[in-house]
Amino acid sequence: MPELDIRKRILTIEEIFHEGGPAPDTPRLRGAIFTVLTNPFARRYEPQIQGFMEDLKPMGYDMAQQLATALGGADNVDGYGKASLVGAAGELEHGALWHAPGGYAMREVLGEARAIVPSSKKVGGIGARLDVPITHINASYVRSHFDSMEIGLSDAPRADELLFALVMTSGPRIHSRSGGLEARDIKEKDGLR
């Protein structure tokens, strides 16, 4: 496998102070990191694609590290998600190659993270936006942490490119008050409750 051909990397952090209600002492943080790279399988049907997951692992780890650091360290992170956007000359299946390297990278950086990493993927053109789903890292049913973050870039993905994203958050939705399981009430070790 050739080395990854990375064109761009974006790191973006939102600090949310309030949304019209009382501002908590600590603002909520929502961050995304995403990389735009050449799709090695563009413009053809390639039956064997799984080797690319190995190639992506170091990049995934790098991204997860950078993002956690930007959010004040792994201990601050309690929500996550991931997504891929495939340029027009690629196949949805190419986006699926991000599942393993993206997810494992975040777990490696965050330590214990039992919940499945929620994800989305699609094929899109330049300027396409992608809503990356977010859930609590240890229990998927924690209602206060259900969220999503919109990402995208005005000049990507070009037809022959892939965009792979990781999202991490710190804290519940800023005015969370819709009930359900709270993070402090997580009891099971099953990644769900």
Add this chain to the structure above:
Amino acid sequence: MSAKIRKIATWVEETHTEMGRPIAPPTRKAVAAAVIENPFAGQYVEDLSDLMDIGAELGGLLGARAVAALGIEPAQAESYGKAAMVGENGELEHAAAILHPKLGAPLRNSVEKAAALVPSSKKRGGPGQDLDVPLGHKDAAYVRSHFDGVEVRLNDAPRAGEILVAVAVTDSGRPLPRVGGLTHAEAEGKDGLR
């Protein structure tokens, strides 16, 4: 009056290759944007000095955020820009009051020297709308390699009673500059132009 800030977002963009050519080190742009309450939404107010003070506050705050996001010393900044998008119940003049009278001086402090005009844009818009922040060399406006722009966009801002205020700072010019003109190395940076 100080700004009532709902959100601050920062964005760092690195270009590693362009047209298949490696860019080493990568060119980098940062944008820091604040979403603030528009104290004058829905009314015509003659005296806009409160917004001018908010501009001063945000020039320092967002300038420092953008420099910090790049992880550089202030003197390493090479270009900058500013822009504002006023939510639908505000007036274009509100953007002008924030951007022009007082925002520039504290922004210049956060990038040092900075003799050149800070290029700017403004418009009225709604949540999710693009705002293109123009970029120009901070010491010499005619440096051609540093004419550029960077897009900022927040899906939930500006709401009708809000203003999105953005400051952009870079530590580099375009990835593959080759249209001639004054270069970064040649710039004297005394009169803000050359």
